[in-house]
Amino acid sequence: MNSRIECAFNEIDAWLFDGDGVLYKENEPLPGALEVLTILQEQQKEVFLLTNNSTKTRVEFQEKLSTMGVELEEKRILTSAFLTAKFISDESPNASVYVIGEGGLKKELEDAGLRIVNNYPERNDEDVFDFAFSNIDYVVTGMDRNLNYVKITRAMNILGNIDSDIRFIATNADITFPTKNGLIPGGGAMIDILEKLSGKKVEKIVGKPQPLMYEIAVDMAKCPKEKVMMFGDRLETDIVGAKNFGILACFVNSGTSSLDELVKMPSGLSPDVIINSLLDIVGEEKS
Ligand SMILES: [Mg+2]
Known part of the structure; x- marks a missing residue:
């Protein structure tokens, strides 16, 4: 049939x-x-x-679909991470970015020629203020299942610095994310936390x-x-x-x-x- x-x-x-x-x-x-x-x-x-979903690169989504039995060209996979990287690199090539987000977002930003200032696992047992808060051009948010107090505190202080012209960009505003077993906080939850903590409103949502x-x-x-x-x-x-x-x-x-x-x-x-x-x-x- x-x-x-x-x-x-x-x-x-x-x-x-x-x-x-x-x-x-x-x-x-x-x-x-x-x-x-x-x-x-x-x-x-x-x-x-x-x-x-900003947690994977386009290639990783392509592999995920392929594992399920569907082949889709990379150029047909449009993700908030890829488009955020494109938007920032078009606007400001070589910019420095502090990222609240997962590996896929960091990889897309890096592939677009941007410099990630926190491209390492930030742990809660490190000194939150042992960090260079200046010369950062963007804070970018996406879903981050390794979110912790150190990351929130650093992003809050970078955004809260009234002497800098830091830009606040969000990959997406989805407040929740569906999993097999129920909803978990999504990328949009990061926006609300940081807007309240820093007093700075998000300037652009890409997704x-x-x-x-x-x-x-x-x-x-x-x-x-x-x-x-x-x-x-x-x-x-x-x-x-x-x-x-x-x-x-x-x-x-x-x-x-x-x-x-x-x-x-x-x-x-x-x-x-x-x-x-x-x-x-x-x-x-x-x-
Ligand atoms: Mg959906």
Whole structure:
């Protein structure tokens, strides 16, 4: 029995997928993900991964997908870490950056030619003030599962220095992150902590719902916006960003947001389609 894409989706030429909560949870593919991606690639549709997850490099996401049985070109993987690195290096090549974030974010920043001032594990038993707080151009935040008091204190003092023109950039504002066993704090939680502690507001958030990721994907796909659909599990990022950008949006109820939240969405920002999982997109070929 062969599978096919349900006819409601046949008109879509560019398929923009969120990762966590749509294609997979941690390392496990979600229902329908492999089937849909396989069919789309057979049909030579434009497929992109748009993820706010800043913990991995694009190559690491490519390997993760490959382990699940999906091959996706690196240029089709748009992450908040990669785009943050690109944004900063375009604006200020060779800048110095203090990072609250994991290895993937640090690697993308380094690959973009930026200097990371804390490119080593910072431990809570070291002297928090034994650190060069000056000559740092940016503080960048992302999800950091090794967050500790030393890192928060240093970032707070760098941002709180009123004599410097330090810039505060966030990879994303996702307050939580879905895992197999429940929610954990996401990259957005770091913004709130540091804004309160330093008194400095974040200047730029790179990830969804901001337009940058959608813009790059639509430019690469080279198809009209009415043929582009974003598939996301988080209403305030994936779906709101897609609707503000003027493309179609499909809410996939296999991750973070719930149907209860859906009814509270303003009509202009509501998804065009609602599905339980990507499995709803796959039908059986009639013989
Ligand atoms: Mg998600």
